[in-house]
Amino acid sequence: MGVSGSGKTTVGRNLADRLGVPYAEADEFHPPANIAKMSAGHPLTDEDRWPWLRAIADWIREHPDGGVVTCSALKRSYRDLLRTGGPVFFVHLSGVQEVIAARLAARQGHFMPPALLASQLADLEPLDADExxxxxxxxxxxxxxxxxxYRATQHS
Structure with missing residues (x-):
């Protein structure tokens, strides 16, 4: 989990390989309307996100033996919905805005414009102690x- 540009895809793929489990990229679960909205520089609303999060929870449910799925999971309510698919262990990739903004500026071919980073950071709710x-x-x-x-998942 984490904001766009935090490294979720890279670390997620690597972790799935290391664990020997399936991998899914949450961006692939977005309906075309969400991608169009973000591409136009407009942040998603909670209403935009619920169907996307339900689709990810379904993927989790379909992989009871484990898997890695990347997802911003910015709010506790989003993470609560993801957990309806089964047990979830969150790896929150966190960093300062300047570092992540620089990564976003260097990234090519992604629909998420760097201008939306501030809205994601504003929405971000860190993991609670019970998560x-x-x-x-x-x-x-x-x-x-x-x-x-990997080490953290082995101790969960």
């Missing part, structure tokens, strides 16, 4: 983040 997960600082390399995420 299973770990927070990792994105200043580390993707390899180090993957290793830390």
């Amino acid at each position: 299973p997960g770990v927070v990792l600082n994105v200043d580390a390399t993707p390899e180090a983040l993957t290793e830390a995420a």
